[in-house]
Amino acid sequence: MSHHTRIEHLGKPRVLIIGGGFAGIELAKSLRDVDVQVVLVDRQNYHTFQPLLYQVATAGVEADSIIHPFRKIFNGQDNFYFRMAEVEFIDTANRVVETSIGLIEYDYLVMATGATSNFFGDRAMEEKAISMKSLDDALTLRNTILKNFEQALQIEDDEQLNSLMDYVIVGGGATGVELAGALSELRKHVLPKDYRELNFKEMDIHLIQSGPALLKGMSAEASEKALKFLEDFGVNVWLNRRVKSYDGCTVTLDTGETLITRTLIWAAGVSGAPIKGIQKESILRGDRLKVDIYNRVSGYDNIFAIGDIAAMITEEYPFGHPMLAQPAIQQGEQLGKNLCNIFSGKPLEAFTYDDKGSMATVGRNRAVADLKIFKKEYKTQGFLAWLIWMFIHLISVVGFRNRLVVTVNWLWSYFTYDTGNRLIVGNKQENIPVEETISHKAVV
Amino acid sequence: MSHHTRIEHLGKPRVLIIGGGFAGIELAKSLRDVDVQVVLVDRQNYHTFQPLLYQVATAGVEADSIIHPFRKIFNGQDNFYFRMAEVEFIDTANRVVETSIGLIEYDYLVMATGATSNFFGDRAMEEKAISMKSLDDALTLRNTILKNFEQALQIEDDEQLNSLMDYVIVGGGATGVELAGALSELRKHVLPKDYRELNFKEMDIHLIQSGPALLKGMSAEASEKALKFLEDFGVNVWLNRRVKSYDGCTVTLDTGETLITRTLIWAAGVSGAPIKGIQKESILRGDRLKVDIYNRVSGYDNIFAIGDIAAMITEEYPFGHPMLAQPAIQQGEQLGKNLCNIFSGKPLEAFTYDDKGSMATVGRNRAVADLKIFKKEYKTQGFLAWLIWMFIHLISVVGFRNRLVVTVNWLWSYFTYDTGNRLIVGNKQENIPVEETISHKAVV
Numbered sequence: 001m002s003h004h005t006r007i008e009h010l011g012k013p014r015v016l017i018i019g020g021g022f023a024g025i026e027l028a029k030s031l032r033d034v035d036v037q038v039v040l041v042d043r044q045n046y047h048t049f050q051p052l053l054y055q056v057a058t059a060g061v062e063a064d065s066i067i068h069p070f071r072k073i074f075n076g077q078d079n080f081y082f083r084m085a086e087v088e089f090i091d092t093a094n095r096v097v098e099t100s101i102g103l104i105e106y107d108y109l110v111m112a113t114g115a116t117s118n119f120f121g122d123r124a125m126e127e128k129a130i131s132m133k134s135l136d137d138a139l140t141l142r143n144t145i146l147k148n149f150e151q152a153l154q155i156e157d158d159e160q161l162n163s164l165m166d167y168v169i170v171g172g173g174a175t176g177v178e179l180a181g182a183l184s185e186l187r188k189h190v191l192p193k194d195y196r197e198l199n200f201k202e203m204d205i206h207l208i209q210s211g212p213a214l215l216k217g218m219s220a221e222a223s224e225k226a227l228k229f230l231e232d233f234g235v236n237v238w239l240n241r242r243v244k245s246y247d248g249c250t251v252t253l254d255t256g257e258t259l260i261t262r263t264l265i266w267a268a269g270v271s272g273a274p275i276k277g278i279q280k281e282s283i284l285r286g287d288r289l290k291v292d293i294y295n296r297v298s299g300y301d302n303i304f305a306i307g308d309i310a311a312m313i314t315e316e317y318p319f320g321h322p323m324l325a326q327p328a329i330q331q332g333e334q335l336g337k338n339l340c341n342i343f344s345g346k347p348l349e350a351f352t353y354d355d356k357g358s359m360a361t362v363g364r365n366r367a368v369a370d371l372k373i374f375k376k377e378y379k380t381q382g383f384l385a386w387l388i389w390m391f392i393h394l395i396s397v398v399g400f401r402n403r404l405v406v407t408v409n410w411l412w413s414y415f416t417y418d419t420g421n422r423l424i425v426g427n428k429q430e431n432i433p434v435e436e437t438i439s440h441k442a443v444v
Numbered sequence: 445m446s447h448h449t450r451i452e453h454l455g456k457p458r459v460l461i462i463g464g465g466f467a468g469i470e471l472a473k474s475l476r477d478v479d480v481q482v483v484l485v486d487r488q489n490y491h492t493f494q495p496l497l498y499q500v501a502t503a504g505v506e507a508d509s510i511i512h513p514f515r516k517i518f519n520g521q522d523n524f525y526f527r528m529a530e531v532e533f534i535d536t537a538n539r540v541v542e543t544s545i546g547l548i549e550y551d552y553l554v555m556a557t558g559a560t561s562n563f564f565g566d567r568a569m570e571e572k573a574i575s576m577k578s579l580d581d582a583l584t585l586r587n588t589i590l591k592n593f594e595q596a597l598q599i600e601d602d603e604q605l606n607s608l609m610d611y612v613i614v615g616g617g618a619t620g621v622e623l624a625g626a627l628s629e630l631r632k633h634v635l636p637k638d639y640r641e642l643n644f645k646e647m648d649i650h651l652i653q654s655g656p657a658l659l660k661g662m663s664a665e666a667s668e669k670a671l672k673f674l675e676d677f678g679v680n681v682w683l684n685r686r687v688k689s690y691d692g693c694t695v696t697l698d699t700g701e702t703l704i705t706r707t708l709i710w711a712a713g714v715s716g717a718p719i720k721g722i723q724k725e726s727i728l729r730g731d732r733l734k735v736d737i738y739n740r741v742s743g744y745d746n747i748f749a750i751g752d753i754a755a756m757i758t759e760e761y762p763f764g765h766p767m768l769a770q771p772a773i774q775q776g777e778q779l780g781k782n783l784c785n786i787f788s789g790k791p792l793e794a795f796t797y798d799d800k801g802s803m804a805t806v807g808r809n810r811a812v813a814d815l816k817i818f819k820k821e822y823k824t825q826g827f828l829a830w831l832i833w834m835f836i837h838l839i840s841v842v843g844f845r846n847r848l849v850v851t852v853n854w855l856w857s858y859f860t861y862d863t864g865n866r867l868i869v870g871n872k873q874e875n876i877p878v879e880e881t882i883s884h885k886a887v888v
């Protein structure tokens with residue numbers, strides 16, 4: 001495809017942003033009043049609030065309430081143009097990107113493509129595991145969980161039944177911990193009412209963490225308390241284990257132990273999602289792009305990278321910044337300022353990460369938070385942390401209407417111990433039908 | 445597949461209900477305190493509130509907020525069992541139905557399978573048109589509308605552009621009128637902000653009605669006012685026309701006139717959705733099942749039909765009752781009573797339809813309502829009718845949480861002239877790619 005995509009030429013510098021995650025939309029917003037043309041390209045027409053994907057997956061909130069159309073976010077921004085397309089190649093010599101809808105020229109290119117699940121080359125795992133990176137992933141998991149229990153009603157064989165009722169989550173970071181907690185709350189409060197015919201003592205939730213502690217990067221207090229909360233909820237936490245293989249039914253750990261499940265959730269390694277055309281020398285381990293302190297991709301003067309895809313190696317962060325919302329947002333904002341500096345011939349300002357801390361929620365009234373406020377550290381676990389977690393996440397969800405809908409959902413489930421969205425909808429990705437792996441027995 | 449589905453045998457009469465629409469869930473509820481086993485089979489795990497499908501399709505409300513999981517609706521009902529399955533055949537001699545998950549025995553069978561779009565044998569139409577009967581349909585339409593405008597940005601040729609921006613709705617009943625109204629509100633308040641690069645004077649909305657008036661079955665005042673409201677909104681209403689053919693681009697009317705569109709919405713004929721195994725003599729024109737005044741399918745003493753699939757021919761209703769929510773709900777309730785009468789050896793009571801009137805909304809502040817209250821008729825059009833329409837639909841949506849979410853959406857869009865759910869999500873049914881039918885021109 002060699003035609004050019006139809007986008008008005010404004011005769012102004014064009015900043016082309018690939019990817020509308022936290023970093024991409026923050027940058028686009030920060031260029032609101034700047035005399036440039038901002039073009040955002042994303043394969044979806046909406047921004048996803050990734051921190052709440054796990055709640056979509058566990059039927060806690062509506063899918064629609066954690067995503068927000070780009071065109072709506074930027075309704076009032078005249079210099080903003082959106083194109084829904086997949087970027088296939090970057091022709092850095094000609095300053096043009098090849099996309100599924102044609103060529104798009106740029107003066108400044110910003111890679112904000114985020115991260116993707118890293119299966120370390122294990123194809124079988126990639127095929128059989130469910131990731132937790134996109135809305136599609138979250139809906140796939142929701143549908144899978146609900147279909148599993150619908151199917152379990154038909155199963156007599158104990159091992160087959162366990163394979164449908166048990167869950168293995170790989171990765172003890174925030175997503176893994178939050179998923180394990182949410183699943184155990186479903187097991188306690190919701191599923192036994194929905195499936196009276198099943199015995200939920202048979203439902204096991206396993207969380208596998210490669211290191212000696214959960215929530216790597218958080219304080220020891222937070223890790224320990226999260227572990228205690230999960231154990232109180234009856235989650236089986238396996239520390240110091242890695243998953244060696246998974247064939248769609250048996251999970252084999254590096255210690256030789258095995259677990260049986262038809263649903264393995266991959267909340268472990270992520271890697272950057274670079275696009276072809278960037279020189280090899282600029283791509284670091286984990287497929288992240290090497291950037292300088294101005295988020296400029298090494299080897300280019302008009303290509304930048306922000307968010308998870310960017311690896312800014314500093315003394316304090318020898319492996320780059322943590323792949324979280326906060327560094328992404330702050331880099332987007334800082335790059336906005338620096339682009340202005342470029343346009344007005346001013347010197348660039350180095351990016352410095354203002355770490356505001358991190359938090360994770362395990363379930364009702366139980367969260368852990370390491371906060372940094374004016375450089376002072378505050379650690380709290382339990383009810384207060386949970387209130388803070390809810391407040392921060394609520395105000396961060398994009399769109400006032402979405403915030404209202406999420407609030408309604410949270411209040412509802414808090415007072416009723418019920419989650420409303422137990423719906424098998426739309427997502428066509430099918431599991432291997434049980435018939436193929438499990439022999440039905442005739443029961444009259 | 446010949447194994448039996450695993451459902452406890454309670455040693456009580458088993459009432460098997462096929463289909464969880466308005467009729468099916470009303471019947472299941474009415475058997476709450478009766479000493480029977482109620483088994484509901486549906487191909488989805490949720491009940492759909494069909495009257496608001498058009499709002500999902502036009503981005504007005506969240507998909508999840510108009511559907512409700514069966515297991516949640518019947519959480520407290522001990523005699524209720526649900527199975528998610530497709531029913532393939534009814535073996536009336538052996539009192540068993542064949543389903544996608546195995547055989548299910550019954551003592552009493554209730555067909556509540558509703559209606560399906562009737563394309564009168566026109567295969568091309570069936571393939572190219574979008575129906576408005578299920579949540580999948582509504583999401584397909586929402587995705588199609590939004591993708592059309594994303595694609596339109598790339599098109600230069602006027603005819604191709606019009607084919608993407610114009611909409612043809614076939615059928616001037618409530619669904620057609622409501623869709624036309626909602627589309628014209630999108631055109632006025634929402635889309636021009638989202639797609640500044642397109643000229644929305646080019647967007648035409650056509651509504652085609654076979655008869656001389658809209659909203660057949662409602663009063664002349666209602667039809668005329670609905671027509672006026674639509675014309676005020678700039679909808680092109682074509683009365684006394686039928687669609688002769690549609691090839692995915694050109695709509696040909698029986699008058700020879702043609703319209704160009706890539707999106708034809710079929711809100712016209714419906715027919716019953718009977719299941720193989722019922723004797724031919726009991727199936728009437730339009731594939732509805734002939735029932736007596738007790739909703740018993742003719743030729744059987746233990747098979748009943750309620751809702752859209754049932755044709756109860758009476759003097760007042762020579763073609764059966766209107767295929768609407770009210771007759772379905774009332775038949776479900778009455779059949780519940782009559783099954784109790786059967787169990788206790790009492791005589792059956794004839795069904796009589798209590799017509800409470802009907803209504804349709806055209807848009808903000810504009811609706812038409814023909815109400816019957818204590819057998820007195822009240823007709824109203826405009827703001828009051830709109831308030832009544834909203835109130836009735838809000839209280840009818842199943843689930844308190846859903847009502848809250850719908851309320852939030854409605855209040856939000858009323859005050860902001862904005863609809864929030866302009867999201868292209870999950871639904872994989874692709875249109876024919878524009879590339880295949882439209883030749884791109886190279887534009888620099």
